[in-house]
Amino acid sequence: MCPTAKFKCLQVSNSFSSYYSGFDTSNLASVHRVCTQRPLDLPAEVLLEILDHIQAADDMGDSERHQVLSNLACVSRYFYTISAPRIFRSLRFGVAQCDPRAPSWIEFCTQLISEQYSPPWMAHVIECSFAQWEFLPAKPSDFTGLYAHAVTKFTHLNSISFEGCPVNGTFFDAMLSLKNLKSIAIVNCYFELDMTTSHISNLSHLHLAAFELSGDGVIGDVGPCYIEALADLISTSSLRFLRTNNHTLTQAVINHPVDFLIDQLHVCLHSRDVSIFGGFLNRTPSITHLSISITPHWERPFRELSTSFFGLSSSSLPRLSAVTCPPVFISEFISGRSVSQIDLSDSDHARYSLYPMKPPKDVSIDLSSLDVTMSTTELHIWLESYLRNDLKAIFPKLDLLHLYCLPYDYHTTVCDAFQSSPEFI
Numbered sequence: 001m002c003p004t005a006k007f008k009c010l011q012v013s014n015s016f017s018s019y020y021s022g023f024d025t026s027n028l029a030s031v032h033r034v035c036t037q038r039p040l041d042l043p044a045e046v047l048l049e050i051l052d053h054i055q056a057a058d059d060m061g062d063s064e065r066h067q068v069l070s071n072l073a074c075v076s077r078y079f080y081t082i083s084a085p086r087i088f089r090s091l092r093f094g095v096a097q098c099d100p101r102a103p104s105w106i107e108f109c110t111q112l113i114s115e116q117y118s119p120p121w122m123a124h125v126i127e128c129s130f131a132q133w134e135f136l137p138a139k140p141s142d143f144t145g146l147y148a149h150a151v152t153k154f155t156h157l158n159s160i161s162f163e164g165c166p167v168n169g170t171f172f173d174a175m176l177s178l179k180n181l182k183s184i185a186i187v188n189c190y191f192e193l194d195m196t197t198s199h200i201s202n203l204s205h206l207h208l209a210a211f212e213l214s215g216d217g218v219i220g221d222v223g224p225c226y227i228e229a230l231a232d233l234i235s236t237s238s239l240r241f242l243r244t245n246n247h248t249l250t251q252a253v254i255n256h257p258v259d260f261l262i263d264q265l266h267v268c269l270h271s272r273d274v275s276i277f278g279g280f281l282n283r284t285p286s287i288t289h290l291s292i293s294i295t296p297h298w299e300r301p302f303r304e305l306s307t308s309f310f311g312l313s314s315s316s317l318p319r320l321s322a323v324t325c326p327p328v329f330i331s332e333f334i335s336g337r338s339v340s341q342i343d344l345s346d347s348d349h350a351r352y353s354l355y356p357m358k359p360p361k362d363v364s365i366d367l368s369s370l371d372v373t374m375s376t377t378e379l380h381i382w383l384e385s386y387l388r389n390d391l392k393a394i395f396p397k398l399d400l401l402h403l404y405c406l407p408y409d410y411h412t413t414v415c416d417a418f419q420s421s422p423e424f425i
Contacts, residue, residue: 250273
C-alpha cells in the first residue's frame with residue numbers, strides 16, 4: 001500500500017502520447033435530430049444544475065463528453081443551442097489502416113462539395129484535424145482534392161491540423177478562402193512535388209496566431225526552401241504560439257527582425273545557436289511558456305556546457321511562468337523569476353545517451369543551489385533527480401509532482417526510497 005502523498009497529485013510516467021479531439025462524422029445524422037418543442041419551463045435552480053453539468057462535460061473524455069452533450073441536445077431547441085457549439089466544435093477526419101469506415105470519409109467529403117448539402121451544424125465547426133488519410137482506399141492526392149473543395153464550406157474554421165498526411169499545393173490553395181483561419185499544425189507530413197513556395201506566401205493575409213511544424217526523423221522532413229517561406233509566413237506580430245522541432249525553422253524565425261509578441265514558444269535548436277537564441281529571448285518579454293530542446297555537439301554532453309550559455313539579462317523574460325529545458329540549463333531560466341511550472345523531463349535530449357534505453361546522466365541534477373523565488377507548484381523530473389534532491393526543502397509550495405522513469409527503475413530500492421522520502425508522510 002502506498003503511503004499518503006503530501007502532493008495533491010503524483011503522476012509516474014514512462015511513455016508519452018498525444019491525441020486529437022473530435023467526433024466521428026458517421027454519427028452526425030443521429031446527433032442532429034433535435035426536438036422542435038419550446039424551451040422547457042424549469043425552475044432556475046434546475047437550469048443552473050444542468051448548465052453546470054454541461055460545463056463539467058468539458059473535463060470528460062471525448063466519447064463520454066459527446067454522448068452527454070448529444071443526449072442533452074435532443075431534449076429541446078433551448079438545450080441544442082447550448083450544446084451544439086460544443087458538440088461540433090472539433091471535426092476529426094482520421095482512419096486507421098484497414099478501417100471498414102474508410103469509404104464513409106470520401107462519401108462525406110463528396111456530400112460537402114454538393115451545393116445541396118449544407119447542414120446547420122457546419123457553422124459550429126471551428127477546429128478541423130486530418131490524420132493518416134494515406135490509408136484510404138483512394139489515392140492520397142485524390143482525397144486531398146476532395147478536401148480542398150469541402151473545406152471551403154467551413155466558413156468559421158479557425159484551426160486546422162494535419163498528421164501523417166501528404167501536403168500539396170491544393171491543400172494550401174484551399175486555405176485561401178478560410179478568412180478566419182488563425183492556427184495551422186503540420187505534423188509528420190511531407191510536401192509533394194507540386195508544392196511551391198508561392199503556395200505558402202499566398203497565405204500571408206491570414207495573420208496566424210498559432211503554428212506548428214513537427215516531424216519524426218525522415219518523416220515530416222521539409223525542404224529548406226519551404227522552411228524559409230514558412231518562416232516568412234509566421235514571422236509577424238500576430239503570432240502567439242509556435243511549436244517546432246525543426247532546427248532550421250527555429251533559426252529562421254529568431255533571425256527575423258520582428259517585434260514578436262509570442263506567449264508560448266516550444267522549439268528545438270543546436271547548441272551552436274543558443275547565443276543567438278538568447279538574444280531573441282532578451283528582446284521578447286511577452287513569453288510566458290518556454291520549452292527548449294537542445295541538440296548538443298557530438299560527444300559533448302550537456303554537463304560540460306556553461307550554465308550561462310544563453311546570456312540572459314536579469315530583466316529578460318519577466319512574464320515567464322513555465323519552462324521546459326535540459327536540467328543543466330534550468331538555473332539560468334528560473335533565477336530571480338517567478339516560475340510556477342518546471343519541466344526537466346524532456347524526452348528529446350534523452351536519445352543522445354550512449355545507451356538508448358537509458359536516460360543520459362544529464363537528467364540527474366543537484367537542485368539545492370537553485371536561485372528560485374520559491375513559487376514553483378508543479379515539477380516534472382526524472383526519478384534519478386527525485387531521489388537525489390530534498391524537494392520539500394527546495395520547493396516548499398510544490399503540490400504537483402510528475403516522475404518520469406523507465407520500466408527497469410521499478411525495484412525494491414526505489415520503493416524503499418519512496419517510503420522514507422520526506423515528501424511522503
